[in-house]
Amino acid sequence: MLEVVHEFIEKHQLLERGTTVVVGVSGGPDSLALLHFLWSQKERYDIQLVAAHVDHMLRGKQSEEDMYFVKHFCEQRSIICEATQLNVPVYIEQTGKGVQEAARDCRYTFFKQVMSKYHAHYVALGHHGDDQIETVLMRLVRGSTTRGYAGIPVKRPFGSGYIVRPFLCIDRRQIEQYCRQNGLHARHDPSNEKDDYTRNRFRHFVLPFLKKENIRAHEHIQQFSEMMSEDEAFLEQLTKEKLKHVADQKEGCVRIDILSFMSMPKPLQRRGIQLILNYLYGNVPSSLSSIHINQALQFLKRQHPSGVLHFPNGLKVIRQYEVCIFTFQQEQTSEYEFLFHVPDTLILPNGCQLISQLVDHYPFVEGDDYVVFDADQLRLPLRVRTRNHGDRMKVKGMEHPKKVSRIFIDEKIPASERAQWPIVEDANGNIIWIPGVKKSAYTATNITKNRYIVLHYKKQ
Numbered sequence: 001m002l003e004v005v006h007e008f009i010e011k012h013q014l015l016e017r018g019t020t021v022v023v024g025v026s027g028g029p030d031s032l033a034l035l036h037f038l039w040s041q042k043e044r045y046d047i048q049l050v051a052a053h054v055d056h057m058l059r060g061k062q063s064e065e066d067m068y069f070v071k072h073f074c075e076q077r078s079i080i081c082e083a084t085q086l087n088v089p090v091y092i093e094q095t096g097k098g099v100q101e102a103a104r105d106c107r108y109t110f111f112k113q114v115m116s117k118y119h120a121h122y123v124a125l126g127h128h129g130d131d132q133i134e135t136v137l138m139r140l141v142r143g144s145t146t147r148g149y150a151g152i153p154v155k156r157p158f159g160s161g162y163i164v165r166p167f168l169c170i171d172r173r174q175i176e177q178y179c180r181q182n183g184l185h186a187r188h189d190p191s192n193e194k195d196d197y198t199r200n201r202f203r204h205f206v207l208p209f210l211k212k213e214n215i216r217a218h219e220h221i222q223q224f225s226e227m228m229s230e231d232e233a234f235l236e237q238l239t240k241e242k243l244k245h246v247a248d249q250k251e252g253c254v255r256i257d258i259l260s261f262m263s264m265p266k267p268l269q270r271r272g273i274q275l276i277l278n279y280l281y282g283n284v285p286s287s288l289s290s291i292h293i294n295q296a297l298q299f300l301k302r303q304h305p306s307g308v309l310h311f312p313n314g315l316k317v318i319r320q321y322e323v324c325i326f327t328f329q330q331e332q333t334s335e336y337e338f339l340f341h342v343p344d345t346l347i348l349p350n351g352c353q354l355i356s357q358l359v360d361h362y363p364f365v366e367g368d369d370y371v372v373f374d375a376d377q378l379r380l381p382l383r384v385r386t387r388n389h390g391d392r393m394k395v396k397g398m399e400h401p402k403k404v405s406r407i408f409i410d411e412k413i414p415a416s417e418r419a420q421w422p423i424v425e426d427a428n429g430n431i432i433w434i435p436g437v438k439k440s441a442y443t444a445t446n447i448t449k450n451r452y453i454v455l456h457y458k459k460q
């Protein structure tokens, strides 16, 4: 086992000579073996060690005992130990995060503090080859991004240096063997047994089958993960270069030229969307998934020239003809004007739809979201646009045209929505309908004909 790990460290340049390594030690077999391994090899690598342990205060007395266990283990070997108790339950209450995510947040913040205190270059963690199998399979089954399918990275930037995982090349069985050979009696975390965590179900049901097929399955999955990471890094770089020509970003807003974007090869389109989302979110929310990337791609491809997609945390994807804008900005001042054919479905920048239909009898539809016109009286084509200064409409049942601005006020349309509200006019420039608000005098009065145009305003 030792040689395999040495080769792996060498291959990925996981440890630089003369540096300090913080080892995250939970007290379980994996991280205890890692600490012991690096301690026994510290002359070979010329490294200083600091063990870092976090009691997440989730398992009462038992997790406190884990902390004393790690401290004692380090004392016996003169290893510096930084141990702390962090109140994860309170953090969960404050943030509403899940237990695993919350514990991880707290732990990683502590690792950064320890790193900075000791000017360390590395945080070494005890993830191993079986963790890798579980992670890759779980992501394939649940769906993830291309970067996600690559699984757990061997080395990634973190704080003032890197997180490294020297044990990804070996599996649980080899670690247990190492523990036995070196007389290491690790602590036992009962939450690893429960089948109510997805990971544990993969561990208990899928892994034994794979190991039976091939005892070295972890090596192959690790190779797959490394190949995926390399391919991904290359394609991401390529995407970044291409994006420079089709997108521009300013003040938390990205604008892309749709035609040029869609002329990029498909694998770059997908990564392009991912990069834009990474850039805008900074920390991509967990509610964002590959489904959103697919949605955005479909949205760019479809026939309709306009519309809005709503993504988590208030991010909007707005399509306006040949341009698509990704933005968190609330106020969209942009005016619009669209031709509105019959029949057609128009998706408006406010996310609502306008649907037109030609029917052969008078439809008895009610409310301000529907309007019916006599097809022989209406001058086509229709247009849908935002309001203009001085707009007036002949309101049904009123003698004089009424100012559109007055109608908005009387109908209590929120001021913030008026600039984006659709107004429908005929080919003569007469306003024939304010969808969802008011009908005009141009609506059909004779109900015995056989050609009517029905317009429907479908709110989100």
Ligand SMILES: Nc1ncnc2c1ncn2[C@@H]1O[C@H](COP(=O)(O)OP(=O)(O)OP(=O)(O)O)[C@@H](O)[C@H]1O
Pocket: 023, 024, 025, 026, 027, 028, 029, 030, 031, 032, 052, 053, 054, 055, 056, 107, 124, 125, 126, 127, 189, 192
């Ligand atoms: N409470 C903790 N304090 C410090 N480091 C931790 C802690 N929990 C996990 N780690 C680090 O993160 C790695 C992965 O954690 P994970 O919870 O997936 O595994 P684990 O079951 O805790 O592994 P181990 O056998 O090391 O206990 C651990 O191997 C260890 O390096």
